[in-house]
Amino acid sequence: MQYQFNEIEAKWQKYWAENKTFQAINHSEKPKYYVLDMFPYPSGAGLHVGHPLGYIASDIYSRYKRHKGFNVLHPQGYDSFGLPAEQYAIQTGQHPALTTEENIKTYRRQLDQIGFSFDWSREVRTSDPSYYKWTQWIFIQLFESWYNNDSNKAEEISTLINIFTLEGNANVNAVCDDNIDPFTAEDWNNFSSKKQQEILLQYRLTYLAETEVNWCPALGTVLANDEIINGVSERGGHSVIRKKMTQWSMRISAYAERLLQGLDSIDWNDSLKESQKNWIGKSVGASVTFNVLPNVVAERSRSEHDVISTTLNHQIEVFTTRPDTIFGVSFMTLAPEHELVSQIVTDEQKAEVEAYILATSKRSERDRMADVKTISGAFTGAYAEHPFSKEPIPIWIGDYVLAGYGTGAVMSVPCGDQRDYDFAKHFSIPIPNIFEGVDITEEAYASKDNVVIANSDFLSGLNYKKASKLAIYELEKLGQGEGKTNYRLRDAVFSRQRYWGEPFPVYYVNGMPQMIDKAHLPIRLPGVEKYLPTETGEPPLGRADVWAWDTKQCSVVSNQLIDNETVFPLELNTMPGWAGSSWYFFRYMDAQNNLDFASEEALKYWENVDLYIGGSEHATGHLLYSRFWVKFMKDRGFVGIEEPFKKLINQGMILGTSAFAYRLSYMFANPKEEEKTNAKLLKKLENIYISHSEFSSKGDLKSNKLYLKELKVKLAKIAGLQDADALENLMIVPLPIHVKVQYVNASDELDIEGLKKDGEFGEDYKSAIFIGEKGEIIEGDNDVYKVGREVEKMSKSKYNVVNPDSICEQYGADSLRLYEMFLGPLEQYKPWNTAGITGVHGFLKKLWKLYVGENGLNVNDTEPTKDNLKTLHKTIKKVEEDIENFSFNTSVSTFMIAVNELTAQKCTSKQVLEPLLVLLSPYAPHIAEELYNKLGHNESISTAEFPIFDASHLVESSKNYPISFNGKMRFTLELPMDMSKEDIEATVMAHEKTQEQLQGRTPKKVIIVPGKIVNIVG
């Protein structure tokens, strides 16, 4: 009986679905284990073989945990809001909900055929109103909260209002906007309702603020950095400028310290933690306030600076990690967008500064960060006053300072910071040296270690630590600074000017945002006739006709009814992709709940995700935002946990192996003329491809004269010429062209006939001529054409996409699962090459043959031999260790070795072959179920217990010692394990091969590591 994988797999997938084999229950005697994959976005292209990699790994782990006696929650769902569906809607006019539904269907079909043990009864979709109802609800909770630094947690906003009513804001220690004016209780109680709302907005965890965005006037929309290529929009190539816009923000900065500290309590890999640490970017230093001198001062001589003392208009606040270098400041640099710039710029400098600001607004933030070679800036004409020396310091603007980072201003210390140094050099600004015995003629000295401050008044002679402390102390005395801890982490923009996202449960009264009561959620996405921004640049929701809130009826009504009395306009932005994905792991615990986002019992039982598998590209987005929301929800008592993901594994990406055919292209030394005269000739040579080794083995076409000559003779023949003379001056360049990988076999040979029949490109190759490996023009099978290979990202445009459907059809899901694992370590990037799958497929056939012979089952009750047991137990040991270490690739090899050995041993013992199936079942569940069933079981193999390792079967009595000389292995020697060091040395030294190696020399030293190695030195 043959291994009929298609039948077997369909049978068991049906069985699992019908018997709800993998449905998790919310209460159990067994310990719980929660395995989660990162939320997939259902793209229109469907799955390619790269996508299931992480799902296969998590599925193996889930199935393993079930064998180990755990109640496993392993759900799946869709992050179904997003840009691609919207883009498609813009192009086709189809509602994104429809295309999303279609895409999900495809995804589900593809996932099902791979045989995952998901509990589909808990599926969630972020775009489903019954789901985003709760996303809206969480948003409202954030709005109704503030962060109290004294209790170090988020509290309900009512507690803040209480304080304001009783004592004003003087003693409030909150994370809030900068520059909040102080007020008393009396002030508060006398403020208008609008004023009160404005003030509260400065404290709320989600708030409206002006934020810089990439605005594309031509498209009338905001673009992600991602959508901007070389400063223009990816779509259409329109120019993009930086623009300020009022948007919802999330006060994630309130949680900076907790997000940082929390990393110590979770089992994530170090590089991921490092990424988050750097993203949060904690730095300890000081904030320093510089007074800006009135304009007149600029014209005064330096000696008169003491005259001015009274009317100081403006202040510049900077943050520095090096307060010790404050005497090294020789200029200030503001971000061009800094609000002070327009106020302090002098008339003479105005034109230059404005031109510079305009130029900067066209550069993206990433551009400005990455480009350190081009130094640019402009002098404002204004001066600040040094807090200690009272010297005037010129104020510049420069695009290396970013408005969104810190205060958007820096005190520039060129001797201690390379970028300040380069800027100073470029604009001939003095570079005072404040380090003792350090040469700064070539570059800045940025190290904090081993520095002694010099030329710095009261700081001279001190080291970094002492000088910093003293500088802060003196600044505090002056009231011009204080010690401060700064975080790079910025508050997260939460508005998107898009259609396909969660609508905000927000309407506006008198310009102030109001939350819609929980009872009326969800606020559903309205219909629009077009998914583009409006002509006036409003988001797509600006096109909705029924998008106003009636406060009396508590429902969404027509815009025409807006009277700003009882009917008000609704928010036009929608929420970003990370809104729905920041809490979905809770919804899986209790996905059908209509009363709550999840019941208390479910939350308490499942706690947090024990194992989370996904890509490292989420390191600083999703993984930080969800940690933030979970901490917030914990503070407000909605959940009981502080961290959502206990253990996290980043799977690497599977890359494509692209295939290239090489089309000959031609150039003449004198192109204009010769191309004309030879146009006819070239036409005949238009569509010729040469095989990969045809040129690579012979080197570069242009330089190898002999080969070129040969080729030209061939070309002459094709063109119907007598000889190759006419091609004398022709330069030939092989141009690599992507060909679809499905037409290439395991030996890199191109299926020319298939290619010519291709529905999409067949026509292009109809008249093509292929020159094969032996240099012959291919007609029939006289020669073969080999493609070139290159590893690239798997993508449609590179024609290297491999679809799991065709793999499942041809080799089966079990082969796909095994091969994905066999490719290499889970966390590593590795190329996919379908050719190799025959290896694992062959293994499954061998496995089948081990159990099922031509005349039925090969398994019986024979007692296992010593060798049988040894093979089994070393496999148990290795596979268990591998799964625990997420080293799935090595398990697959282990299975191969086990089957090879048991086949050679002609093993038929059920005592050995049955446990082997359980070991294999997480990896190749269908074949394992089928064979387990054949062994006489009526229950699913997923209920079987994981085999227990018995070390006694692996005890060895002897060891094949490698005998090395000066570290080089020369021969091996079989010696008993229990032999003493002395005896080993004596036996080895007496051995004839040792004598041969030494050739009479006496060794200086003999190193013996029992059970490991013998090394003879000398």
Added chain:
RNA sequence: GCUGAAGUGGUGGAAUUGGUAGACACGUUGGACUUAAAAUCCAAUGUCCAUUAGGACGUACGGGUUCAAGUCCCGUCUUCAGUACCA
């Protein structure tokens, strides 16, 4: 630029705490079976030298530590990813 990751045969990769480099596969070559193909099975396969025995070299590159380095240390190069509105 900054931050993170990775470089081992023709290819994917393996190698507990430093202890026989290349397991397991793919590919290639040769052979068996077959009218033939497919499937299956057997053998060889890091590079170079040598008829054999054997030897030299070899884990991106350059140094170092050690009896012994793919593994540890210092420096360099290359590739990939993230870089705040792709998800």
